[in-house]
Amino acid sequence: MSxxxxxxxxxxxxxxxxxxEKILWTNLRKRKIGGFKFLxxxxxxxxxxxxxxLYFIADFYCAEKKLVIELDGKIHDFQKEEDAARDEIMAGxxxxxxxxxxxxxxxxxxxxxxxxxxxxxxxxxS
Numbered sequence: 411m412s413x414x415x416x417x418x419x420x421x422x423x424x425x426x427x428x429x430x431e432k433i434l435w436t437n438l439r440k441r442k443i444g445g446f447k448f449l450x451x452x453x454x455x456x457x458x459x460x461x462x463x464l465y466f467i468a469d470f471y472c473a474e475k476k477l478v479i480e481l482d483g484k485i486h487d488f489q490k491e492e493d494a495a496r497d498e499i500m501a502g503x504x505x506x507x508x509x510x511x512x513x514x515x516x517x518x519x520x521x522x523x524x525x526x527x528x529x530x531x532x533x534x535x536s
Contacts, residue, residue, distance in 0.1 A: 416453030416465045423451040423467055430481050430512045431469060437522055438470055438479075444531020448472050448479075456499050466496055475529040478507045481515075 427435065431450070438448040452471035457464040470479040478500055482493070497507045508528050514521050522534050 416455060416463055416467070420451045420453050420467055427451070428481070428483070430483065430515055433515055433518075434470065434479075434481060434510075434521070437518060438525075442535045443522060443526050444529060444533055446472050446474055446529055446531060454478065454500060454503070454505070456503055466500070472529060476505045477525075477529055478505050479525065480507060480509045481512055482509050483512045 427450070435450050437443075438450075441447055449471045450469070452468045453463075453465045454468050454471070455463045455465040468478040469481050471477070472479075480493075493509070497509075500507050506528065508525065510521055510524070526532070526534055
């Protein structure tokens, strides 16, 4: 398998999650929000060009609710246009993008409630 496939790239990112991604993942995994399954570092293929997929890797993805969660660190302060273009492409695929700044994770209860509100979940387990 090539190192340039969406799946192989996602596997590398899963093994090298940021500290903030790890923190949020512990709160999303095992269907802790409303019983919905979340995937981490999930490839979103939006086009195939010359038999090669063009894709994004979503930090977290709930297929059932078509929700992409992106954690934004300081680098995103300098790539707002790229993020907006990416969000627009994903919206065109029928996906909703929820951006959460890393600093927001300091109040995990609020972050989890924001996610629950996006997917219409009425329960959050710990």
